[in-house]
Amino acid sequence: MSIQKRFVVSLIFSLPMLINMVLMPFGVQLPGGTWMMFMLTTVIMVVSALPFLRSAWAAFLNHQANMDTLVAIGTATAYFYSIYAMLNGQSVFFESAAFVITFILLGQVLEARMKKSASNSVQKLLNLQAKEAEVMRDGEFIRVPLNQVVVGDIVHVKPGQKIAVDGVITEGHSTVDESMVTGESMPTTKSVGDEVIGSTINGTGTFLFEARKVGDETLLAQIVEMVKKAQVSHAPIQKTVDKIAGIFVPTVLIIAILSFVIWYVFLGASVVNAMLFAVSVVIIACPCALGIATPTALMVGTGRSAKLGILIKNGEVLEAANTIKMVVFDKTGTITEGKPVVTDIIGDEQQVLTIAASLEADSEHPLASAILAKAKAAQISVSLIENFEAIEGLGIQARIAGKPAFVGREKLASDGDAADEFAEQRQELQQAAKTVVTVGYAGQIIGLIAIQDVPKPSSKRAIAALKQRGLRTVMLTGDNARVAQAIADQVGIDEVVADVLPSDKADRVEQLKESAPVAFVGDGINDAPALTTADVGIAMGSGTDIAIESGGIVLVKNDLFDVVRALELSQQTFRRIKLNLFWAFIYNTLGIPIAAGLFAGLGLILSPELAGLGMALSSISVVASSLLLNRAKLTTA
Amino acid sequence: MLIKMLVLAIAIGMIAFIVWWFFKNRTSEGVAAEMNASDQTQNVEVVVNGGYTPNQVVLKKGVPAQIIFHRKDPSGCLEQVVFPDFGINAALPVNEDYTVEIDTRKAGEFDYACGMNMFHGKVVVEP
Numbered sequence: 001m002s003i004q005k006r007f008v009v010s011l012i013f014s015l016p017m018l019i020n021m022v023l024m025p026f027g028v029q030l031p032g033g034t035w036m037m038f039m040l041t042t043v044i045m046v047v048s049a050l051p052f053l054r055s056a057w058a059a060f061l062n063h064q065a066n067m068d069t070l071v072a073i074g075t076a077t078a079y080f081y082s083i084y085a086m087l088n089g090q091s092v093f094f095e096s097a098a099f100v101i102t103f104i105l106l107g108q109v110l111e112a113r114m115k116k117s118a119s120n121s122v123q124k125l126l127n128l129q130a131k132e133a134e135v136m137r138d139g140e141f142i143r144v145p146l147n148q149v150v151v152g153d154i155v156h157v158k159p160g161q162k163i164a165v166d167g168v169i170t171e172g173h174s175t176v177d178e179s180m181v182t183g184e185s186m187p188t189t190k191s192v193g194d195e196v197i198g199s200t201i202n203g204t205g206t207f208l209f210e211a212r213k214v215g216d217e218t219l220l221a222q223i224v225e226m227v228k229k230a231q232v233s234h235a236p237i238q239k240t241v242d243k244i245a246g247i248f249v250p251t252v253l254i255i256a257i258l259s260f261v262i263w264y265v266f267l268g269a270s271v272v273n274a275m276l277f278a279v280s281v282v283i284i285a286c287p288c289a290l291g292i293a294t295p296t297a298l299m300v301g302t303g304r305s306a307k308l309g310i311l312i313k314n315g316e317v318l319e320a321a322n323t324i325k326m327v328v329f330d331k332t333g334t335i336t337e338g339k340p341v342v343t344d345i346i347g348d349e350q351q352v353l354t355i356a357a358s359l360e361a362d363s364e365h366p367l368a369s370a371i372l373a374k375a376k377a378a379q380i381s382v383s384l385i386e387n388f389e390a391i392e393g394l395g396i397q398a399r400i401a402g403k404p405a406f407v408g409r410e411k412l413a414s415d416g417d418a419a420d421e422f423a424e425q426r427q428e429l430q431q432a433a434k435t436v437v438t439v440g441y442a443g444q445i446i447g448l449i450a451i452q453d454v455p456k457p458s459s460k461r462a463i464a465a466l467k468q469r470g471l472r473t474v475m476l477t478g479d480n481a482r483v484a485q486a487i488a489d490q491v492g493i494d495e496v497v498a499d500v501l502p503s504d505k506a507d508r509v510e511q512l513k514e515s516a517p518v519a520f521v522g523d524g525i526n527d528a529p530a531l532t533t534a535d536v537g538i539a540m541g542s543g544t545d546i547a548i549e550s551g552g553i554v555l556v557k558n559d560l561f562d563v564v565r566a567l568e569l570s571q572q573t574f575r576r577i578k579l580n581l582f583w584a585f586i587y588n589t590l591g592i593p594i595a596a597g598l599f600a601g602l603g604l605i606l607s608p609e610l611a612g613l614g615m616a617l618s619s620i621s622v623v624a625s626s627l628l629l630n631r632a633k634l635t636t637a
Numbered sequence: 638m639l640i641k642m643l644v645l646a647i648a649i650g651m652i653a654f655i656v657w658w659f660f661k662n663r664t665s666e667g668v669a670a671e672m673n674a675s676d677q678t679q680n681v682e683v684v685v686n687g688g689y690t691p692n693q694v695v696l697k698k699g700v701p702a703q704i705i706f707h708r709k710d711p712s713g714c715l716e717q718v719v720f721p722d723f724g725i726n727a728a729l730p731v732n733e734d735y736t737v738e739i740d741t742r743k744a745g746e747f748d749y750a751c752g753m754n755m756f757h758g759k760v761v762v763e764p
Binding site: 002051052054055056057058059060061062063064065067068108112178185201225229231232233234241242245249250253254257258260261264265291292295380463 | 641644645648650652656658659660661686687688690691709710711712713714715717720721723724725726738749753754755756
């Protein structure tokens with residue numbers, strides 16, 4: 001029989017006794033009196049309470065005790081004593097047993113409901129998956145179930161459809177809503193060559209893509225796997241709780257026996273009263289609030305962060321994230337975009353760009369692609385060039401419309417001694433750690449283009465937010481000190497460690513760890529050693545190539561502000577765990593003495609019914625407190 | 638007075654019994670999984686009734702393994718079984734077999750517990 005049914009039975013059969021209790025002062029009595037109560041309670045004991053007794057007995061045989069032990073002993077004592085008292089014409093307390101069972105079952109029903117809503121975030125993620133895909137087979141597009149899509153398949157995606165698996169667009173373009181996987185709320189534009197993520201939703205365009213990852217390999221499947229593991233992992237704080245829980249129930253039984261003995265033997269209380277104290281002790285001391293304090297908070301915390309595109313690997317990482325005093329960043333690709341862009345153009349922008357782009361049109365150099373991207377954005381069309389010549393270490397020269405043109409070092413100017421009116425500006429730009437190329441045409445220097453790997457838009461805000469949280473920020477980079485410092489100044493980083501060889505990054509992190517607990521933020525592929533060395537490794541991802549194994553925390557989006565959110569969420573979750581544990585402990589440390597009658601002199605006593613209600617409330621309040629994590633405020637970008 | 642002395646004596650006896658029954662260390666031997674020669678797998682049955690019996694199972698490394706949980710206990714306490722190391726969190730149906738696949742690629746001792754972490758069991762993967 002399910003818990004719900006057991007609860008309904010015990011509710012129905014205890015209602016008459018509840019009404020009786022309320023109406024007693026008005027002289028109204030339940031027909032049948034004591035015998036009626038006996039019969040009602042017997043039904044509850046047999047139908048609703050028997051599973052508790054059976055489970056308690058089975059545990060007892062294994063030398064174990066749990067909350068069922070406490071419920072079984074408490075209610076059975078009340079019930080069997082009342083039968084004895086009834087036969088001897090003394091006062092009975094059948095209703096105590098009945099009400100305790102009802103309340104505890106109510107607590108379990110509510111707890112099960114809330115736990116379900118706490119754990120269904122993973123299910124929600126899985127439900128995002130497309131059920132079918134339109135796949136090219138034998139020259140035709142046919143619908144196949146998701147599990148029949150294989151790597152290399154060409155998949156057709158119509159407007160509004162779900163993208164089935166991870167892949168790369170081969171034809172067409174569109175905007176894609178990736179919020180369900182990355183947490184990014186703005187739709188992203190995708191065209192040929194761009195990666196698409198399975199389970200995200202296509203906007204208004206139509207496109208074809210080649211499947212690259214299917215089944216367990218997809219980003220979503222990996223996220224689900226990681227969240228599942230995180231949700232059932234244990235925080236180190238739990239270990240102490242486990243130790244206490246192991247001896248908790250037998251200890252409570254001893255306390256209950258002691259309170260009976262003290263009241264009956266030494267204080268001269270009646271058997272009934274002494275027994276009521278003992279039963280209350282047994283009933284109130286539910287260890288389940290203690291048991292669920294950590295797991296429920298962990299479940300809600302990690303589930304919520306996953307929705308935001310922040311994957312926290314386990315409870316250990318979550319706890320460690322709370323002690324962090326310093327955040328160390330990799331520069332390229334983490335603080336910065338990772339690819340150089342044109343930041344300044346000096347001179348006639350149109351002319352300078354046209355010349356430079358025309359000369360660089362076929363170059364593979366990163367600086368060239370920055371110039372070409374800029375020219376494309378400015379809708380500049382390149383001119384035809386002749387006599388193309390690349391001069392090692394200096395730049396490129398050629399003829400455009402019959403006149404000589406160059407891009408590169410200023411030395412390429414044909415009149416080496418011609419007045420260089422841009423000298424001052426060039427120096428200024430170079431001081432800001434920008435790479436400057438000079439553009440010349442018809443024997444004259446016509447302008448400059450400054451190129452730099454610029455910080456991501458969110459970097460400055462993210463670093464400011466981290467500093468506001470009292471964290472020291474450090475940048476670790478292989479670049480020279482001047483370039484590194486220029487970027488650090490732009491984003492407001494406290495400290496720069498420059499000229500670090502990639503292989504030395506982990507050692508540097510080790511050194512920094514000596515002064516304070518360190519979080520390292522970097523990309524999961526190049527920075528793997530440093531990520532593992534740090535107390536908390538935060539791996540930034542982009543697209544589908546997320547190295548999920550490399551970091552304790554993985555950010556699906558390539559947004560530095562998620563570092564702030566990740567630390568914030570860890571802190572809030574951990575704080576909630578501590579709060580839950582605090583309440584669970586307080587509840588027991590206060591509840592047991594009160595139930596034992598320690599404060600009876602002050603008129604403060606706890607009947608078994610109230611103890612049962614309190615016990616139900618304690619676990620409900622812990623689960624509710626964990627669910628509140630879903631609503632906790634976060635610093636928004 | 639005599640009755641009170643008697644009650645006191647019984648109470649002391651009960652406390653002594655509780656301490657002896659619950660707190661005394663009892664270690665049980667692990668039960669090895671049965672090897673299934675035909676399909677190169679191993680499996681072992683664990684009865685869930687007031688705890689896990691046997692509460693320690695021994696598996697061979699590298700052989701795909703299944704633990705078949707048979708839950709007899711209706712208690713909500715034992716409804717879930719959680720393997721933190723493998724990311725498994727399964728709800729066990731009452732009076733039915735439920736199979737949990739264990740990853741035996743790594744040797745070691747892996748604890749598992751019920752949803753409330755009150756009952757514990759252990760999987761030992763031997764090299």
